[in-house]
Amino acid sequence: MSKQSNMSILLKGLLRENPVFVLILGTCPTLATTTTVDGAFGMGLATMAVLVCSNIVISALRKFIPDTVRIPCYIVVIAGFVTIVQMLIQAFIPDLYATLGVYLALITVNCIILGRAEMFAGKNSVGKSALDGIGMGIGFTIALLAMAIIREVLGAGSFAGNEIPFLVENGLTISLLAKAPGGLLVYGLLIAVVNKITKGKLIKKKEFGCEGCPSAASCNGGCADTVKEGE
Amino acid sequence: MKNYIKSIISLTVICAVVAVALAATNYVTAPIIEKNAGAAANEALLVVMPDGGDFTAVDLTQYSLPESVVEAYNASNGGSVVKLTATGYGPDMIIMCGVNADGVVTGAVCLSSNETLGVEKTYGDTLKDATIDTIDGIATVSGATMTTENYRNAVKDAINTAIILGGGSADIRTPEQILADNLATALPAGEGAFTEVFICEKLENVSALYSADNGAGFVYVTTVNDEEIFVGVDANGAVVSEVADDVKANIEANAKIMLKSSLKEVDITKYADMPTNVDKAYKTNSGNYVLEIHASGFGINGDHYYNPSGEYIYIKIALTDKGEIITCQTIKQTETDGIGSVCADKEFYSQFNGKDESNYKDIDAITGATITTNGYKSGVGKAIEAVKIMEGVA
Amino acid sequence: MDVKALIIILMSSVLVDNYVLNRFLGICPFLGVSKKVNQSVGMGISVIFVMLVATAVTWPVQTYILDKLGLGYTQTIVFILVIASLVQFIEIFLKKYIPSLHQSLGVYLPLITTNCAVLGVTINNITDGYNFLESMVSSLGCGLGFLLAMVLFSGMRSRIEESDIPESFKGLPVTLVAASFISMAFFGFAGIVENLLA
Numbered sequence: 001m002s003k004q005s006n007m008s009i010l011l012k013g014l015l016r017e018n019p020v021f022v023l024i025l026g027t028c029p030t031l032a033t034t035t036t037v038d039g040a041f042g043m044g045l046a047t048m049a050v051l052v053c054s055n056i057v058i059s060a061l062r063k064f065i066p067d068t069v070r071i072p073c074y075i076v077v078i079a080g081f082v083t084i085v086q087m088l089i090q091a092f093i094p095d096l097y098a099t100l101g102v103y104l105a106l107i108t109v110n111c112i113i114l115g116r117a118e119m120f121a122g123k124n125s126v127g128k129s130a131l132d133g134i135g136m137g138i139g140f141t142i143a144l145l146a147m148a149i150i151r152e153v154l155g156a157g158s159f160a161g162n163e164i165p166f167l168v169e170n171g172l173t174i175s176l177l178a179k180a181p182g183g184l185l186v187y188g189l190l191i192a193v194v195n196k197i198t199k200g201k202l203i204k205k206k207e208f209g210c211e212g213c214p215s216a217a218s219c220n221g222g223c224a225d226t227v228k229e230g231e
Numbered sequence: 232m233k234n235y236i237k238s239i240i241s242l243t244v245i246c247a248v249v250a251v252a253l254a255a256t257n258y259v260t261a262p263i264i265e266k267n268a269g270a271a272a273n274e275a276l277l278v279v280m281p282d283g284g285d286f287t288a289v290d291l292t293q294y295s296l297p298e299s300v301v302e303a304y305n306a307s308n309g310g311s312v313v314k315l316t317a318t319g320y321g322p323d324m325i326i327m328c329g330v331n332a333d334g335v336v337t338g339a340v341c342l343s344s345n346e347t348l349g350v351e352k353t354y355g356d357t358l359k360d361a362t363i364d365t366i367d368g369i370a371t372v373s374g375a376t377m378t379t380e381n382y383r384n385a386v387k388d389a390i391n392t393a394i395i396l397g398g399g400s401a402d403i404r405t406p407e408q409i410l411a412d413n414l415a416t417a418l419p420a421g422e423g424a425f426t427e428v429f430i431c432e433k434l435e436n437v438s439a440l441y442s443a444d445n446g447a448g449f450v451y452v453t454t455v456n457d458e459e460i461f462v463g464v465d466a467n468g469a470v471v472s473e474v475a476d477d478v479k480a481n482i483e484a485n486a487k488i489m490l491k492s493s494l495k496e497v498d499i500t501k502y503a504d505m506p507t508n509v510d511k512a513y514k515t516n517s518g519n520y521v522l523e524i525h526a527s528g529f530g531i532n533g534d535h536y537y538n539p540s541g542e543y544i545y546i547k548i549a550l551t552d553k554g555e556i557i558t559c560q561t562i563k564q565t566e567t568d569g570i571g572s573v574c575a576d577k578e579f580y581s582q583f584n585g586k587d588e589s590n591y592k593d594i595d596a597i598t599g600a601t602i603t604t605n606g607y608k609s610g611v612g613k614a615i616e617a618v619k620i621m622e623g624v625a
Numbered sequence: 626m627d628v629k630a631l632i633i634i635l636m637s638s639v640l641v642d643n644y645v646l647n648r649f650l651g652i653c654p655f656l657g658v659s660k661k662v663n664q665s666v667g668m669g670i671s672v673i674f675v676m677l678v679a680t681a682v683t684w685p686v687q688t689y690i691l692d693k694l695g696l697g698y699t700q701t702i703v704f705i706l707v708i709a710s711l712v713q714f715i716e717i718f719l720k721k722y723i724p725s726l727h728q729s730l731g732v733y734l735p736l737i738t739t740n741c742a743v744l745g746v747t748i749n750n751i752t753d754g755y756n757f758l759e760s761m762v763s764s765l766g767c768g769l770g771f772l773l774a775m776v777l778f779s780g781m782r783s784r785i786e787e788s789d790i791p792e793s794f795k796g797l798p799v800t801l802v803a804a805s806f807i808s809m810a811f812f813g814f815a816g817i818v819e820n821l822l823a
Contacts (some may be wrong), residue, residue: 024797028741031649061245069238073245075709079702080249083257085696091260094267102748105701109741111653180647181808187639188794188801196793249702257698 009128013135020143021194025111030144031183033103037160040148041141046089046104046136048188050081053131057128058080059121075108082108112140129222150186151177171177260418263395276304276312279338280329284308294395297388297403301325303396311393317385324351324378326385328358330393336361339386347467348418350375354382363390363401376595377578417472418463420447430558431521431549432492433512434485449489452483498517506613510545512621518552528566528574528603544574544603546610548583552622554615555590559583571603580607586617631762638766643652644742645774646807651742655775656800665779669772671733673765676746678715679708680764683747684757704747719764742771755806763797778807 001190019025026047032045057077058065065073086104090097097104107113116136121129153159155178167173176182276286284307291303302314309332317324329337339355350372361369366387371379389531391401404412415423421443428440428449438459439452448465455478462479463472468486470479497512497520499505525543529533542565549557561575573579582594591611596604639653654668655656691697716734719727737743750760753817781803790799 007601025651028649028700031652032351065245066234066238068234071243072706072709075247075705076249076702078241079705080252083253083698083701086701087253087256087260087264087763091267094264094271102745102752104744105748106650106741108701108705180649181805181812183649184801184805184808188798188805191801192791192798194335194795195795195798219729250699253699253702261698 006128006131008137009131013077013132013137013139013156014142015139017136018139018143018194019112019115019136020140020147021191023112023115024191025115026140027105027111027187028106029110030147031180031187033100034144034147034151034183035100035156035178036153037145037148037152038096039099040144041160042089043100043103044137044141046100046111047107047110047140048134049076049085050107051116051137051140052133053081054078054113055116055121055129056126057115057134059124059126062122070122071114071118073121074114078113078117079108108145112136124146146190147183147186150190155179155182233251234447235369241376245539248405267458276306276327279327279340280306280308280310280312281337283312283329283337284309286312289396295403296392296395297576298405299385299388300392302470303392303398307465308332311396313389314342315385315388315392315393315571317381324382324385326355326382326389328355328389330390331393332397334362334390334394334397336366336386336390339382339389341382341482350378353383354379358383358386361390363387363394366390367533375598378598380578413461414441414450416445417450417461418448420465420471421445421450421463422447425450428489428591429521429547429549429560430489431494431515431519432488433519433551433557435481437482437485440489447488451485453478453482487518492516495584497621499617502617506617508543508610508613509617512617514621519549519557520552520621521547521549522611522614524563524614524617527606528564528571544610545615546580546607548611548614550614550618552618553587554618555587556583556611556615559611566600566603571597571600573597573600574607576611583611588612591615626642631759634759635766635769638819639770639773640811643770643811644767644809645771645775646804646811648745650745651740651771654737654740655771655778656797656804660779660782662776662779664785665775666772668733669731669768669775672737672740672742672771673768675708675712675715675734675737675740676743676764676768677761679704679743679747680710680750680760682711684750684760687751688757700748701744702752706746708743708747717736742767774807778804781807789790 013019015022017023018031022028029043029047034040054074054077058074061073061077082105085107086097089100089104116132120132124132150157153164153167154174155163155176157173174182176185245277251366261503261515273286277283286304287308289303289305289311291300297315298316299315300313301316302310306312306329312327312329312331314325317326322389325342326339326570327342328339336358336528338397341351341355344510351589354372354469358369366383369383370618383594388403391403394401395403404408411423411425412426414421416424422445424475425441426444428442430437432442436453437451438454441450441452443449446466448471451462451464454460455475460474461472462470462474462535464482464486465471468483468490470482470486472609474482493516494513495516497514498510499512506524508524508526509522510525515521526546528544535601544561544566545563547560547562550558551557559580561580564572564575566572566574579595579597583591594604594607594608637646642648645652645655651672654672686703686707687697687700691700691703696703712734716727719734739751746764750763755763780798785799785803794802
């Protein structure tokens with residue numbers, strides 16, 4: 001990773017390295033929490049909070065943490081922040097807590113966070129890591145919102161819980177979109193759109209699987225081996 | 232080796248710091264979370280008691296309460312909110328009911344039900360403002376009599392619970408206990424062991440008849456001023472309970488009929504047109520008929536009385552020579568447990584009593600078991616037909 | 626009656642609440658690995674194995690240690706550490722004592738450490754208030770559901786690879802759309818399970 005200006009670190013997460021549509025990280029919350037705009041927004045912010053905090057702490061400790069145990073250390077730090085965010089949301093925004101359910105705890109294993117810790121925070125300064133966290137967090141939130149707006153407006157005929165009379169009265173909702181298959185469908189279509197706009201430049205070489213998977217670090221390419229073995 | 236130790240130390244330190252941070256956050260948020268949970272639970276209870284204030288859960292083991300009570304809460308305004316299950320004929324429902332300090336229902340809602348009618352969603356509103364004295368007078372919903380009756384009984388249990396929690400006393404005996412108590416009071420000589428008698432004679436104002444297992448006598452159930460009273464009769468037909476003279480005269484007249492009653496089997500094979508669902512027929516010396524029939528229930532396809540695999544519902548039915556039903560009783564059935572099996576409940580089959588050819592179909596169907604109900608009705612219809620054949624008027 | 630409840634838990638976690646297709650847990654390996662049927666089977670079996678072992682450990686940990694000490698709030702962190710160390714331990718054990726099994730399953734194990742399906746199922750078992758037996762059955766069901774989805778999908782993917790698809794849809798997008806169809810098919814199971822034994 002060559003020298004990057006602070007601005008480009010912040011902005012790259014928005015589109016060029018958008019975690020959801022380009023890096024294809026954090027698929028699970030992207031699909032599961034985007035049935036409503038409220039849920040997606042809450043999930044985006046919660047993830048961003050964890051991402052920024054863990055990025056800061058991990059980059060601050062990057063010289064202190066021995067290489068051999070870095071993954072367990074990262075996981076402890078991330079799980080710690082997730083739990084703190086979880087408790088704060090349960091205390092102050094109980095409705096959101098009920099909406100997100102288990103997916104809040106599962107931020108721990110969100111590929112984005114461990115992925116950024118491994119790919120960026122473990123190698124860069126605190127300031128840059130914080131910017132990276134904010135950028136990625138905003139990119140993640142925007143992506144989730146895009147998914148959720150499509151799914152809630154077209155699927156349930158409402159926006160952030162407010163019914164849109166025009167859609168509901170004329171029966172223009174596609175309830176499938178608000179359900180599980182709709183999540184996969186909308187996600188697939190959106191990635192195709194990003195592909196089209198960028199003419200496939202961004203995602204073209206990124207074979208989904210090993211590179212995007214945070215376990216790649218811990219499994220030392222075991223994943224890649226399997227793929228080769230099978231082919 | 233040095234790296235090894237360093238790894239362990241750094242991991243341990245990180246774990247320790249994270250643990251401290253978590254404990255600190257928990258210290259701040261735990262009371263708020265607890266308060267939120269309490270507020271949410273409180274809100275649910277406020278639905279049935281808007282001015283209830285705060286609620287505290289009651290330890291149910293401290294009181295003897297109706298069996299249907301699942302949870303109970305004392306409100307800060309002196310009332311109670313009770314959560315109960317309503318079971319029996321029809322669907323199982325969970326009902327939450329608020330009762331204020333004066334024993335007046337402040338609200339009732341059905342929290343869950345496997346009912347499909349929908350009446351349980353609104354019936355609670357009609358029970359609002361009811362008290363223990365007025366609740367039995369509140370009308371049930373026609374077409375859903377059993378469901379609404381269960382609902383009403385559950386709310387009645389809730390009122391009794393609230394009275395008990397408020398320090399009062401209430402009658403919380405189950406219907407079976409009440410029946411046993413009434414029988415024992417009416418005929419002490421029966422020593423508490425009674426069996427219901429199948430009434431095959433047309434009796435004046437008698438809804439049920441029990442005989443003492445030790446042969447000491449009978450208990451007749453009759454209705455006076457809309458109230459059921461239990462009248463004890465000794466083995467010779469003399470009334471032993473303290474009752475008004477006209478009641479006494481009526482019961483003794485009935486007892487006289489019953490004592491004389493005897494059955495004689497009729498050979499049904501000599502009637503060519505006899506419906507095939509009639510298994511046995513008896514005639515009483517007063518000219519009534521007692522038929523043992525079977526009816527097709529759920530799981531029996533095609534022609535009602537052709538049975539490829541399923542089991543029938545067996546029914547005993549007494550009719551007058553004019554085809555009027557005196558008593559109808561389910562003897563044996565293997566219908567779907569909890570749905571069609573309801574045809575074995577007295578609340579169901581006693582609906583046929585007093586009906587005749589013109590109106591025997593006007594009974595409440597069993598919820599979710601239309602086929603069972605229709606099969607049952609059709610069996611009863613054939614019994615009426617059989618009487619006409621035996622009387623030679625068909 | 627208990628057996629009936631267990632069967633319902635099993636069937637609904639395999640078919641109705643399928644972790645991959647309905648709850649989107651473990652979707653990364655689902656999309657990433659399921660290209661060949663034999664890989665999918667290997668991954669699926671490893672996931673079942675780890676889910677069962679993880680539940681067997683995390684349920685008692687939650688019930689007898691965390692709840693007793695009032696440390697329920699450390700659930701997430703404790704569970705993920707337990708799962709991570711378990712996976713490490715299993716790998717070392719297999720490598721040393723059952724090398725043949727290690728060769729077929731070992732490669733998948735590290736991938737599972739941060740598989741959200743495993744953490745998800747252990748947390749869900751606690752949230753749903755299952756007892757130990759029910760938790761084990763639910764974990765087995767989730768694992769089987771994962772295996773089922775993986776194997777079904779690998780069959781579909783090998784066909785997609787050979788098809789002529791629009792440029793923009795190549796790779797992940799068409800995979801997601803195909804997954805959406807499978808998910809739709811699984812929707813047909815909703816409502817079946819409760820009535821299966823009624």
